[in-house]
Amino acid sequence: MSLCRLVYKSKTSWDILSNQLLAQLAERSEENNRMLDITGLLILSDETFLQVLEGPDDAVNELYARIVSNPLHREVTLLSYGQVPARNFEDWSMRIVDLNNLTMNPRELFRKKYEDREGYIQVPHDALGAMSLLFDARALCLAESGA
Numbered sequence: 001m002s003l004c005r006l007v008y009k010s011k012t013s014w015d016i017l018s019n020q021l022l023a024q025l026a027e028r029s030e031e032n033n034r035m036l037d038i039t040g041l042l043i044l045s046d047e048t049f050l051q052v053l054e055g056p057d058d059a060v061n062e063l064y065a066r067i068v069s070n071p072l073h074r075e076v077t078l079l080s081y082g083q084v085p086a087r088n089f090e091d092w093s094m095r096i097v098d099l100n101n102l103t104m105n106p107r108e109l110f111r112k113k114y115e116d117r118e119g120y121i122q123v124p125h126d127a128l129g130a131m132s133l134l135f136d137a138r139a140l141c142l143a144e145s146g147a
């Protein structure tokens with residue numbers, strides 16, 4: 001089976017997004033992704049989504065097409081896509097990390113490392129920077145779960 005990793009970012013807006021919508025998205029996606037053998041992480045920071053999806057080629061491609069056409073976001077930009085020998089985000093079929101609601105300590109750490117605009121951490125524009133943010137979010141989730 002050929003494994004791939006896909007990373008994209010997109011824009012959303014406070015007008016359409018609510019905590020309830022996000023919770024629904026997480027629940028539905030977790031179920032879907034588990035069935036599709038897809039793992040990954042979805043960051044929300046300021047009004048930007050950044051998501052990494054890992055799994056079988058066909059499943060990731062089909063899911064990405066469904067994600068792109070979702071009206072909850074726009075300007076979906078593919079940052080990286082390629083075959084990988086192993087997963088880096090194997091811990092969750094879907095996990096949302098809301099960087100707008102961080103507690104004090106991690107917030108300060110993220111603000112030191114990434115651009116901060118009026119208190120909101122900015123998702124880097126480049127693929128490497130985005131990957132670094134995804135790894136930091138992963139580390140935060142693992143630390144929170146006591147791993």
Ligand SMILES: Cc1cc2nc3c(=O)[nH]c(=O)nc-3n(C[C@H](O)[C@H](O)[C@H](O)COP(=O)(O)O)c2cc1C
Binds near residue numbers: 068
């Ligand atoms: C930012 C964002 C990330 C999403 N991530 C996933 C995901 O990881 N898995 C998933 O099944 N749906 C995800 N969705 C929802 C899909 O766009 C789609 O609504 C869902 O897969 C159900 O598709 P269906 O109604 O065609 O069955 C995401 C939507 C958005 C806006």
